[in-house]
Amino acid sequence: MGPLELLVVAFWVMLPAYVPNNAAVLAGGGAPIDGGRTWKGRRILGDGKTWRGTIVGTLVGVGVAYVLNVFQPTAVSALGFSVPTFPLAAMITLPLGAMLGDMTASFVKRRTGRNRGAPLPGVDQLDFAVMALALTAIVAWEWFVAVFTVALLVVVLIVTPVLHVVTNVLAYLFGFKHEPW
Numbered sequence: 001m002g003p004l005e006l007l008v009v010a011f012w013v014m015l016p017a018y019v020p021n022n023a024a025v026l027a028g029g030g031a032p033i034d035g036g037r038t039w040k041g042r043r044i045l046g047d048g049k050t051w052r053g054t055i056v057g058t059l060v061g062v063g064v065a066y067v068l069n070v071f072q073p074t075a076v077s078a079l080g081f082s083v084p085t086f087p088l089a090a091m092i093t094l095p096l097g098a099m100l101g102d103m104t105a106s107f108v109k110r111r112t113g114r115n116r117g118a119p120l121p122g123v124d125q126l127d128f129a130v131m132a133l134a135l136t137a138i139v140a141w142e143w144f145v146a147v148f149t150v151a152l153l154v155v156v157l158i159v160t161p162v163l164h165v166v167t168n169v170l171a172y173l174f175g176f177k178h179e180p181w
């Protein structure tokens with residue numbers, strides 16, 4: 001695969017993991033998942049992780065994977081190279097993993113004394129992608145190894161933080177987010 005093809009495939013295959021966090025920002029609010037509970041004097045997850053944001057984010061991600069599957073043949077003929085379709089397992093693990101990764105980072109942030117919204121550079125930009133990939137590797141191993149070459153994984157780990165920074169700064173500028181990270 002050439003560089004352009006790698007970039008396009010990386011974006012295509014990760015889109016079901018990219019969209020949930022942004023959907024959660026738009027849908028968020030309501031009851032926090034930790035129900036306000038604390039552990040050692042600090043919130044378990046905090047008010048930034050809500051049921052509504054997590055459920056809507058996951059469902060939107062599944063919907064994105066479904067739409068990509070529908071348009072895959074069109075994309076392949078338009079692009080002139082192949083992009084993957086998502087098996088049911090990956091349709092679920094990519095968005096769910098993204099949400100769980102973001103949640104795990106919040107758990108770690110609270111344990112290390114960081115309040116809701118505090119940045120954790122590096123982790124904020126990759127938590128969701130790493131967990132989405134890990135959960136997908138566990139649940140859909142054959143698809144994972146067929147799609148993710150080492151080169152593609154490297155591109156994903158470079159492109160993801162760039163896209164994360166850009167989308168979050170935009171979300172902040174448009175008033176959807178409290179902080180630009």
Ligand code: CTP
Pocket residue numbers: 024025026027028029045046047048049050051052053054099102103106109115116117118177181
């Ligand atoms: N959000 C949500 N549920 C999630 C993830 C995000 O409702 N599982 C919503 C919340 O309204 C949250 C906003 O999206 O405030 C921004 O997400 P994020 O930056 O991940 O949360 P923070 O508020 O910064 O909290 P944390 O420090 O725990 O990351």
Ligand code: MG
Pocket residue numbers: 117118179181
């Ligand atoms: Mg945040």
